[in-house]
Amino acid sequence: MSGLLARLRRIPSWQVTLGVALLALGFLIAIQLGTEGPRIRYSSSERPPLLETANELRAAQEQLEARILELRAQIGDAEASAEGNDERVRRLNDELRDARLVAGLVELEGPGLVVRLDDSTQPVPPDVAAADYLVSANDLRDVLTELWLAGAEAISVNSERIVASTALTDIGSSVLVNSSYLQPPYDISVIGPPELYDRLTTASGFIDFTRTRVQGYGLQLGFVPAGDVVVAAYSGVINLVQARPVPSPSSAP
Numbered sequence: 704m705s706g707l708l709a710r711l712r713r714i715p716s717w718q719v720t721l722g723v724a725l726l727a728l729g730f731l732i733a734i735q736l737g738t739e740g741p742r743i744r745y746s747s748s749e750r751p752p753l754l755e756t757a758n759e760l761r762a763a764q765e766q767l768e769a770r771i772l773e774l775r776a777q778i779g780d781a782e783a784s785a786e787g788n789d790e791r792v793r794r795l796n797d798e799l800r801d802a803r804l805v806a807g808l809v810e811l812e813g814p815g816l817v818v819r820l821d822d823s824t825q826p827v828p829p830d831v832a833a834a835d836y837l838v839s840a841n842d843l844r845d846v847l848t849e850l851w852l853a854g855a856e857a858i859s860v861n862s863e864r865i866v867a868s869t870a871l872t873d874i875g876s877s878v879l880v881n882s883s884y885l886q887p888p889y890d891i892s893v894i895g896p897p898e899l900y901d902r903l904t905t906a907s908g909f910i911d912f913t914r915t916r917v918q919g920y921g922l923q924l925g926f927v928p929a930g931d932v933v934v935a936a937y938s939g940v941i942n943l944v945q946a947r948p949v950p951s952p953s954s955a956p
Contacts, residue, residue: 807866807937811857813894815932818846821888823921836920838887840871840878842912846891849909853902855895857934861885862892864937881939888923892932900926 803809820843823836847865850858858865863880872879877886893899903909916922 807857807864810936811894811934812931813856813934814897815855815892815894815929815934816900817927817929817932818850818891818893819888819923819925819927820846820891821923823923825921836922837876838878838889838922840873842916842922843871843878843880843889843891845908845912845916849903849906849912850891850893850895850899852908853895853899853906855893855899857894859892859934860889862935864935866937868939881937892934894932894934900928 804811820838822838825836827833827836843860847858847860860880861883863869863883863885865880869881870879874884877884878889879885913924917924
């Protein structure tokens, strides 16, 4: 018995998790295939679309069954080749963790500050566009760019993580960030070095922004120094269609 327990402890957790998931999926498919609903009579004009739908469902079930068999085979191959490869598995896990950090898929915490940007409260002159007194996507881009240049390591706006694929677009009085419509005030949470504030406020680009937008139109700008700042993880969908990874020697066994 002790030998069996020792062998179970050596099984990697990902294999256990995947095995349980496959077992649950197979159980659900078996129930779906074995369950017969109430019989309903349909007219001859209704039968063709119903038959087509049934055929589509049957084909989807067959694909699921084939996928289960494929995954089982992959698990078997992984188990057969895993012996003696603990170091490679550890290295791959480290690389995966680093990739998730760089991609913004992990919530981070660290020293930094919070920059708050809000719409102007000044009265709008009759000959000036009212939108000029609102925080725009361009305003947020300008501040984000200056923060990156000042040494920011991670940034989120109202809990929306800023990553390489993030787009900022004006939608009325809101700003679309990733796939979320954000409303002012915009709290920009930033993790960075201790000199982040000094670098930002002395940068020529940021000084130009404060002169033209804060002083010129009355946008509200504030800073909240914080011992530790939490930057949310990216919650959107990563959808790469044309891009594909280039094999590297480090990924070889």
